[in-house]
Amino acid sequence: MGTVAKIARRTFLVGAVAVAGGVAFGTYAYRRTPENPLLADLPEGGAALTPFVLLDADGVTLITPRADVGQGATSVQTYLLAEELDVDPMTVRTSPGPASPVYYNGKLAAEGMPLAAWDTGLLARTGRAASDVAGKLLGLHGTGGSTTVPDMYDRLREAGAAARETLKAAAAARLGVAADSLRTEAGAVVPPDGAPIPYAALIPDLARVEVVQDVPLRAPEDWRWLGREMQRTDIVAKSTGTFRYGTDLVLPEMVHATVRTNPARGGGVVQMDDAAARAQPGVIDILEIEDGVAVVADNTWRAIKAANLIDVTWGTPEGVGDSAAMWAAHGAAFTADKQDSRFADDGDVDAAPGTPLEAEYRVPYLHHAPLEPANATVRFTPEATEVWAATQIPTMVVDQIADVTGQSADQITLHALPAGGSFGHRLEFEWIVQATQIAMHVPGRPVRLTLSREQDMTHGFLRPMAMARGRGTVEGGQVRAFDLSIAAQSVSASQMGRMGFPAAGPDVAIVAAAWDAPYAVPDRRVTGYRVDPMVGVSSWRAVGASHNGFFHETLMDELIHAAGADPVAERVRLLHHGPTKAVLEAVAEMAAWDGPTPAPGVGRGVAVTFAFGVPVAQILEVRDTEDGIKLENLWIAAELGRVLDPVNAEAQLSGGALFGISHAIASEITFADHAIEQANFDTYENARLWQMPQVHVRAMGTTDAIRGAGEPGLPAASAALGNAIFAATGTRLRQMPFAREMRFA
Amino acid sequence: MELIVNGTPHQLQVEPDMPLLWLLRDELGILGPKYGCGIAQCGACTVHVDGVAMRSCQMLAGDLEGAEITTIEGLGTPEDPHPLQEAWIAEQVAQCGYCQSGQIMQAADLLANSPNPTDEEIDDVMSGNLCRCASYPRIRAAIRRAAAAGGA
Numbered sequence: 009m010g011t012v013a014k015i016a017r018r019t020f021l022v023g024a025v026a027v028a029g030g031v032a033f034g035t036y037a038y039r040r041t042p043e044n045p046l047l048a049d050l051p052e053g054g055a056a057l058t059p060f061v062l063l064d065a066d067g068v069t070l071i072t073p074r075a076d077v078g079q080g081a082t083s084v085q086t087y088l089l090a091e092e093l094d095v096d097p098m099t100v101r102t103s104p105g106p107a108s109p110v111y112y113n114g115k116l117a118a119e120g121m122p123l124a125a126w127d128t129g130l131l132a133r134t135g136r137a138a139s140d141v142a143g144k145l146l147g148l149h150g151t152g153g154s155t156t157v158p159d160m161y162d163r164l165r166e167a168g169a170a171a172r173e174t175l176k177a178a179a180a181a182r183l184g185v186a187a188d189s190l191r192t193e194a195g196a197v198v199p200p201d202g203a204p205i206p207y208a209a210l211i212p213d214l215a216r217v218e219v220v221q222d223v224p225l226r227a228p229e230d231w232r233w234l235g236r237e238m239q240r241t242d243i244v245a246k247s248t249g250t251f252r253y254g255t256d257l258v259l260p261e262m263v264h265a266t267v268r269t270n271p272a273r274g275g276g277v278v279q280m281d282d283a284a285a286r287a288q289p290g291v292i293d294i295l296e297i298e299d300g301v302a303v304v305a306d307n308t309w310r311a312i313k314a315a316n317l318i319d320v321t322w323g324t325p326e327g328v329g330d331s332a333a334m335w336a337a338h339g340a341a342f343t344a345d346k347q348d349s350r351f352a353d354d355g356d357v358d359a360a361p362g363t364p365l366e367a368e369y370r371v372p373y374l375h376h377a378p379l380e381p382a383n384a385t386v387r388f389t390p391e392a393t394e395v396w397a398a399t400q401i402p403t404m405v406v407d408q409i410a411d412v413t414g415q416s417a418d419q420i421t422l423h424a425l426p427a428g429g430s431f432g433h434r435l436e437f438e439w440i441v442q443a444t445q446i447a448m449h450v451p452g453r454p455v456r457l458t459l460s461r462e463q464d465m466t467h468g469f470l471r472p473m474a475m476a477r478g479r480g481t482v483e484g485g486q487v488r489a490f491d492l493s494i495a496a497q498s499v500s501a502s503q504m505g506r507m508g509f510p511a512a513g514p515d516v517a518i519v520a521a522a523w524d525a526p527y528a529v530p531d532r533r534v535t536g537y538r539v540d541p542m543v544g545v546s547s548w549r550a551v552g553a554s555h556n557g558f559f560h561e562t563l564m565d566e567l568i569h570a571a572g573a574d575p576v577a578e579r580v581r582l583l584h585h586g587p588t589k590a591v592l593e594a595v596a597e598m599a600a601w602d603g604p605t606p607a608p609g610v611g612r613g614v615a616v617t618f619a620f621g622v623p624v625a626q627i628l629e630v631r632d633t634e635d636g637i638k639l640e641n642l643w644i645a646a647e648l649g650r651v652l653d654p655v656n657a658e659a660q661l662s663g664g665a666l667f668g669i670s671h672a673i674a675s676e677i678t679f680a681d682h683a684i685e686q687a688n689f690d691t692y693e694n695a696r697l698w699q700m701p702q703v704h705v706r707a708m709g710t711t712d713a714i715r716g717a718g719e720p721g722l723p724a725a726s727a728a729l730g731n732a733i734f735a736a737t738g739t740r741l742r743q744m745p746f747a748r749e750m751r752f753a
Numbered sequence: 754m755e756l757i758v759n760g761t762p763h764q765l766q767v768e769p770d771m772p773l774l775w776l777l778r779d780e781l782g783i784l785g786p787k788y789g790c791g792i793a794q795c796g797a798c799t800v801h802v803d804g805v806a807m808r809s810c811q812m813l814a815g816d817l818e819g820a821e822i823t824t825i826e827g828l829g830t831p832e833d834p835h836p837l838q839e840a841w842i843a844e845q846v847a848q849c850g851y852c853q854s855g856q857i858m859q860a861a862d863l864l865a866n867s868p869n870p871t872d873e874e875i876d877d878v879m880s881g882n883l884c885r886c887a888s889y890p891r892i893r894a895a896i897r898r899a900a901a902a903g904g905a
Contacts, residue, residue: 245831247834
């Protein structure tokens with residue numbers, strides 16, 4: 009339908025994510041409500057009241073379609089439904105449900121748009137509405153961008169309320185009483201006089217009533233669970249070793265597999281001798297796959313051991329192959345023809361008066377490295393394929409598998425599993441494709457593919473390395489001009505490319521949380537430069553904001569220091585967004601802020617970011633000791649708006665910040681001879697428990713926003729650490745990992 | 754070979770170089786201990802071997818004749834949790850949870866030897882266990898909670 013030019017315009021309007029099929033559907037698809045996928049596969053005697061509530065002889069199953077990768081998505085979705093449906097969240101059954109466009113994410117596309125999170129003007133509101141349309145239009149069943157809570161807040165409560173009132177209507181019809189004489193409690197309709205009727209017992213009566221629509225939602229002051237200290241629904245299983253992940257899946261007739269592909273991705277296999285591997289006990293088959301080899305065995309360890317015994321001569325791919333050359337390419341990318349965006353350009357940074365300052369910053373490639381290695385289980389038959397995998401993009405994974413098997417999407421059944429961590433890794437799917445290819449060699453038998461840590465680590469799709477050049481001026485004790493240029497590869501182009509879609513338009517991620525940082529500096533400019541593709545890059549927790557929080561808030565700190573101003577007071581003066589100013593004032597109060605050097609040898613650093621719609625301010629306190637830098641206290645204030653799950657919000661904000669700090673101190677992925685040099689956690693290092701500061705979190709809850717907490721805690725943390733180290737030692741860290749230049753206690 | 758796992762004797766015939774982790778997971782179907790790195794860098798596979806916390810990915814079957822193994826499943830159950838597991842539940846430590854079996858088994862060894870550990874002891878003993886979600890503040894809090902409750 010559209011010409012290339014039209015597609016490009018639409019892309020700019022709704023962001024790169026929207027290109028995923030934006031041409032294939034018309035507005036017709038948006039107006040038509042997608043069918044309830046639960047109806048297609050309804051158990052005998054079952055009923056699906058909404059796409060989120062399934063009833064069968066065993067009772068109620070809540071459908072929680074956002075992927076649980078450890079961030080607590082299943083738990084909060086369960087509570088959102090239970091709050092209206094009146095079922096016990098700790099005992100009710102849940103299921104992630106099938107891959108289906110009905111579970112579209114209406115908030116994800118907005119992340120790809122150049123809309124400042126603080127902007128509530130008409131254009132920004134229109135853009136966010138377009139995101140909802142785009143999400144529904146594309147049927148983008150996806151998890152990411154800290155959107156689970158904002159996207160599901162109304163939808164799940166509405167589904168729970170509709171199901172509850174429909175069940176009451178069915179009970180009323182059965183009993184011959186008015187529905188408003190009934191109440192609901194603990195998964196049952198309770199008549200004024202008489203025994204409670206369990207929801208499932210009302211299935212036959214549901215045929216006689218219409219689904220009740222547009223039910224008013226309960227007021228927050230009437231909530232039983234939301235907003236209070238809730239117990240995560242998975243916490244007992246995860247504390248007793250009984251929680252089951254993909255690597256724990258056991259199916260009848262199952263075989264185990266692993267793969268070993270060229271460490272220099274894309275170089276291919278020149279020659280291979282698998283005789284020694286084939287002689288190993290338990291080895292069932294060895295087959296060549298794209299760029300490497302797969303071993304099928306009767307046990308995971310035997311598969312991995314045999315794979316390592318295969319003598320392979322690898323080929324060498326084209327392109328840039330080592331870190332020095334990659335840095336050179338980034339350094340050469342600050343040119344007009346590589347300019348990707350300039351969403352902020354206030355005043356005239358080139359003519360700004362005052363004393364100038366310039367600095368360059370660098371962050372390395374990083375791996376998602378969730379602790380559960382990538383894995384997937386596939387059973388192929390010519391008629392149908394079943395897949396068990398943790399994924400954040402179920403419908404797209406189904407399409408990928410259909411491409412491999414040559415089947416249609418309705419012949420593929422995806423069983424979504426919870427993940428032992430993700431940080432963006434489960435947006436990738438290479439191993440699911442590999443598992444499908446292996447399964448096609450052993451039709452009828454489930455193949456569980458588990459990557460060795462080494463295979464997983466050396467074949468990651470990475471957080472981009474990035475370089476920033478900052479300059480600015482100070483005048484009269486104030487920051488006068490701020491000019492930040494950021495060069496990185498495009499995550500959206502790389503990631504969408506792997507899914508088979510083009511991504512036109514600028515990549516907002518390159519400048520995210522920098523261009524829209526809510527500072528009213530008189531002369532202010534943020535420019536993104538797109539580095540040519542050289543390594544597969546991916547959405548790592550907080551995506552572009554993961555590096556831009558560091559770039560922006562370190563440059564800001566350098567300017568404030570040059571101006572001789574206080575790091576808190578000058579930021580307060582410059583911030584034009586009330587809630588952001590409020591979190592900074594709150595964190596200063598929490599830390600009893602008294603300047604960056606409150607005592608000899610003690611340094612405090614501050615940083616403020618506004619990413620994923622959440623203003624966050626952090627103060628980190630370090631001590632310069634004989635053994636090195638010791639992190640003592642971290643204060644975090646965040647404005648999530650209404651906090652639905654205070655215990656988990658604290659965990660996510662703290663975890664996000666410590667994740668950022670841990671990588672800032674210790675982690676990097678480097679390349680030599682086209683291959684990743686870090687193969688395991690001995691060389692892909694992380695800060696450990698002994699290095700962790702005491703963490704103090706305040707979720708403000710003073711606005712009516714509804715926001716996710718998984719990513720916003722991260723972007724400020726590394727800058728707060730670097731700024732604190734500067735305060736304590738006078739050494740300005742402009743390159744991660746910090747441990748290259750600074751000793752840590 | 755014979756191995757006693759969570760009090761139950763098992764007769765097994767496996768290669769002597771099979772690591773205990775895989776023997777437990779793939780031969781006995783005991784899935785609490787996890788594979789995270791295979792080189793003793795993450796601690797997700799931690800179990801007790803004759804009462805001492807060990808990385809099961811580094812213990813070979815051939816060296817374990819007659820050994821008594823305790824896994825997270827042998828420490829406590831959802832119905833009857835160990836005091837450390839109660840503390841882990843009360844503090845809501847787990848995020849993805851993949852490392853937590855190993856964390857709890859390491860902490861159980863710590864409290865068995867030092868019922869009221871100092872902050873420094875906690876840091877020393879627990880720093881071999883990697884948590885990518887960075888649940889570390891709550892790991893510290895849960896150990897202190899269990900210690901205060903006398904939960905060795």
